[in-house]
Amino acid sequence: MTIVGNIAARVRRSYRSLRRGRTSIAPVRPIVMIQSDDWGRVGIPSAETLERLKAAGADVGRAQWDHYGLESEGDLVSLKNTLAGIRDRDGVPACMTANFVMANADLPRMRDEGFEHFRWIGIDRGFPQPWKESLMPAYRNLIEAGVFEPALHGFTHFNVIALMQCLQDEAERGRRARLLVAHDVPYLASWTPEYNFALVTRGRREVYLNAAAQNEWIASGVSLFTDAFREGPRAVCAPGYRADAVTNRLWKKHHVEAVQNVGPGPLETNNALIEFQRNVTFEPVLEEGDVVARALDQAQRAVARDAPIVICTHSINYVTRFVGGAERSRELLQQLLVSLLDAFPDLRFARAGDVIDALKSARSDWFGISPTNLREAS
Numbered sequence: 001m002t003i004v005g006n007i008a009a010r011v012r013r014s015y016r017s018l019r020r021g022r023t024s025i026a027p028v029r030p031i032v033m034i035q036s037d038d039w040g041r042v043g044i045p046s047a048e049t050l051e052r053l054k055a056a057g058a059d060v061g062r063a064q065w066d067h068y069g070l071e072s073e074g075d076l077v078s079l080k081n082t083l084a085g086i087r088d089r090d091g092v093p094a095c096m097t098a099n100f101v102m103a104n105a106d107l108p109r110m111r112d113e114g115f116e117h118f119r120w121i122g123i124d125r126g127f128p129q130p131w132k133e134s135l136m137p138a139y140r141n142l143i144e145a146g147v148f149e150p151a152l153h154g155f156t157h158f159n160v161i162a163l164m165q166c167l168q169d170e171a172e173r174g175r176r177a178r179l180l181v182a183h184d185v186p187y188l189a190s191w192t193p194e195y196n197f198a199l200v201t202r203g204r205r206e207v208y209l210n211a212a213a214q215n216e217w218i219a220s221g222v223s224l225f226t227d228a229f230r231e232g233p234r235a236v237c238a239p240g241y242r243a244d245a246v247t248n249r250l251w252k253k254h255h256v257e258a259v260q261n262v263g264p265g266p267l268e269t270n271n272a273l274i275e276f277q278r279n280v281t282f283e284p285v286l287e288e289g290d291v292v293a294r295a296l297d298q299a300q301r302a303v304a305r306d307a308p309i310v311i312c313t314h315s316i317n318y319v320t321r322f323v324g325g326a327e328r329s330r331e332l333l334q335q336l337l338v339s340l341l342d343a344f345p346d347l348r349f350a351r352a353g354d355v356i357d358a359l360k361s362a363r364s365d366w367f368g369i370s371p372t373n374l375r376e377a378s
Contacts, residue, residue, distance in 0.1 A: 025267055025367045026306035030347040031355065032088075032299075032340060033308055034096045035260050035278055037237055038315040039139075040123040041101040041157050043068035045130050045184045047322050053191075056179055063190050064285055069321035070131060076138040079318050082330045083147035086337045087349070093146055094337050094349045098139075098315075099153035099237045099260070102224035104128055105163070105186045115167040115181075118160050124228040130184055136228065143229070149351040151260070152233035154198050155221035158187045161213060162195035197240035199247060211246050218247075222254045235260060235276070235352035248273055257356050266307040267359070274356060278312035284332050285317050285325040292336045299340060308355065309340070309347075 044050060050061045060066050083094045106119040106128040113119070121127060126134045142148035163186075166177035176192055189196045199214060200206040209217070226232045236251055237260035243251075248271040251259060259270060263277035280298040284291050299309045317329035340347060358366035 025359070026369065027308055028364070028366060028368045030303050030340075030344040031308035031350050031366075032094070032311070032337075032347050033276065033350055033352065033355065034094065034311045034313060035099065035151075035237065035276070035352075036096050036313050036315055036318075037099045037153050037239075038068075038157065039071065039098045039100045039153070040104075040135070041068075041153075041315075042070045042104045042127055042131055042186065044188075044322065045069070049183050049185060053179065053183055053185075058176070058179060058191055060188055060191050064316065064323060066188050066190055067322045068316050069319060069323070070127065070133060071135070071315060071319045072133065072321060073135060073138045075318055075320050075326055076135070076142055078326070078330060080142045080145055080147050082334050084145055086334060086341070088341070088347055089345065090348065092349050095147050095149055095351050096313075097149045097151050097235060097260075097352045098142075099151045100139075100225065100228075101153050101157045101239075102155055102221050102228065105156070105158075107181050107184050107186065110167075111181060115164065115178075118164055120156070122224045122228070124224070128184075149353060150225070150229045150233070151235040151237065151352060152221055152225050152256075153237055154239055155217050155224065156198055157196075157239045159195040159198050159201055159209070160217070161209065162201045163187065166192065166194060197238075197242045199238060199244075200240075200242045206242070208242070208244050208246065211250070214246055215250050215253075218250050218254055222256075232256075234258060234356060237261075245271065258352055260310075260352075262312065264301075264305070264307075266305060274359065276308070276310050276352065276355070278310045279307060280309055280311045282311050282313040282333070282336060283317060284329040285323055286314070292332055292339065295336050296339055296343065300343065303344065308350075311336075 050066060053060050083096060086094045103120040103122045104127055106121050108129050109119045124136050143150060166173050167181065173194060180188060180192060187195060194202050198217060199209050222232055232255055235258040236256050238247060241261055248259065252271060252273060256273065258274040258276055260276045260278065264279050265277050268275045279302045280295050282291060282295045302309045316323055318326050320326040
């Protein structure tokens with residue numbers, strides 16, 4: 001067997017070990033993955049909305065998340081230019097795995113119906129009133145340019161069942177929910193935390209939806225994603241990272257291959273799903289201090305652990321509307337990526353799908369054996 005063939009055989013054995021939860025695979029060249037949540041999710045329809053909510057007695061507006069609106073076509077074009085202008089030594093542009101929320105609540109219709117039913121509009125058909133955007137052509141343009149890789153965040157970001165229960169409740173939680181909906185706001189994490197994350201109801205403790213409800217939510221998201229992007233999602237990230245063993249089993253049932261989470265570890269598996277652990281935080285509008293220096297330090301630690309560099313950066317950083325930090329965030333992102341190229345000249349920018357394919361094909365030009373686990377893999 002040739003040297004390359006021998007390495008490939010070892011990588012195949014290591015991938016089988018990875019599937020059994022024993023990690024012994026390391027990137028041959030530093031891998032940089034950028035993962036970003038909340039694309040396609042509507043927030044407040046205007047900056048004045050928060051002031052009206054405050055006047056009505058809502059304690060909102062302190063957190064940056066309360067100011068989230070929705071990306072614009074201009075935001076997407078500007079982000080495309082930033083990412084396309086930074087390439088690795090193979091000429092591959094920096095690419096963002098964009099986790100999409102596939103549907104938003106049609107609040108005007110729900111109000112008219114007295115909150116009897118949950119109504120929604122898929123992002124491939126636009127957004128509910130008062131939003132006027134139609135962003136699918138812009139999303140597809142970034143995908144075709146190789147700087148966006150669509151992945152699934154979910155059918156909705158919020159818990160549909162808990163939302164409907166709150167809207168029909170005469171107690172205090174119902175009054176909070178109806179106040180937001182009266183102002184065309186589906187939820188605010190600071191004001192209606194009960195249903196902020198799709199798969200859990202939050203109170204004194206978090207309770208996951210049962211398997212049937214989870215399956216309905218997952219199947220709806222996968223179906224809409226497939227219609228919008230012409231293929232099913234290969235990678236997913238549950239809202240708020242709230243996913244349990246039932247969730248992972250259902251992801252697998254719907255042909256998902258990888259999940260995104262937060263942690264310092266190398267490549268792992270969870271219920272035969274590859275797990276990408278986000279180990280670099282880059283949130284310019286949410287964090288204080290030198291976000292670039294902090295992210296660089298985290299990236300260097302990831303490489304030292306034989307892990308891919310997996311950058312977590314939410315869409316709110318790149319949205320001009322209301323928050324107003326998009327230009328600064330793009331400049332800092334460019335600075336971070338250029339600095340990473342300086343620190344690791346042979347790094348490769350990768351999509352989740354690239355890494356999945358390289359692992360499954362035992363690509364020895366992508367992955368080798370971690371020295372600390374060489375004996376185990378032999």
